[in-house]
Amino acid sequence: MAALGFVLHLAFLAWNVFGVYQNVAFTSSSLEHGAHTYGGRWKYLTFINQVIQTVFFGFCVSYDLVQLCLSSRNRICLFLTWLKDRTFCILAFPMSAFVVTSFWSIYNYDRELVYPKVLDSIIPQWLNHLMHSFVVLVMLIELLTCSHQYPSRKSGLATLMLFCIAYLSWILWVHHASGIWVYPILETLDAVGMSVFFAVSFLIMVPFYCLGEWLTQLRWAGSRRPSKTKKKKKSK
DSSP states (O other): OHHHHHHHHHHHHHHHHHHHHHHHHHHHTOTTSGGGSTTGGGGOHHHHHHHHHHHHHHHHHHHHHHHHHSOTTSHHHHHHHHHHHHIIIIIIHHHHHHHHHHHHHHHHHHGGGTSOGGGGGTSOHHHHHHHHTHHHHHHHHHHHHSOOOOOOHHHHHHHHHHHHHHHHHHHHHHHHHHSOOSSHHHHTOOHHHHHHHHHHHHHHHHHHHHHHHHHHHHHHGGGSOOOOOOOOOOOO
16 A cells, blocks of 8 residues: 555656646746746746645655655654645645635636736646646545645644745735736735735635545544543442
8 A cells, every 4th residue: 555655646746846847848938928027936826836746745755665665653754744744734735726716716707817818828728727727636636545634723724824924925025026916916906905805815725724624534534543532440
């Protein structure tokens, strides 16, 4: 079973490395893409999410190798378990769900607000779906095939919110430093509309986090050992 998990994780790692490489390759070929402006590709949540998935599967492959060569009780293995679980639960799953949901919702309403038609001549459709569709499918397969231990909800959500605040601060800094907005939709909003947009985006992250937690419990609760309870001896 460990060997099968290693093969699956290695395939997903290769898939994400391929996605990141192709993203860089295609966006580098055209000066019209925003990757050539201040902040480069690192101002796009889609690219950051792809990198997060790549790092996550890097942790998984490292864990699988240590487990196969040494033992699952090894200190390195225990540390890697903590890393991959926290990365999956707090960032990889909720961020992928958010990217797919927010992108296609805005795209279907008015694609010019998030993915202008000019990008079709730069980024092929298969790469668009790799970045904006398949990322959540990969996370669902991971959730169904590998168990992950969630931290306390308070701790997990707090860390996720810190990440969101850091990314929001980055977006605002990019605008302050260069005068450009990362996404076209932000150019159409006034101060109130932008505040509402960011607030809703933050709130949406909470149910995505809880969805991952609920699906994990639903899938793996039966395979986990129930906690032992001390039985009281009956007095005769």
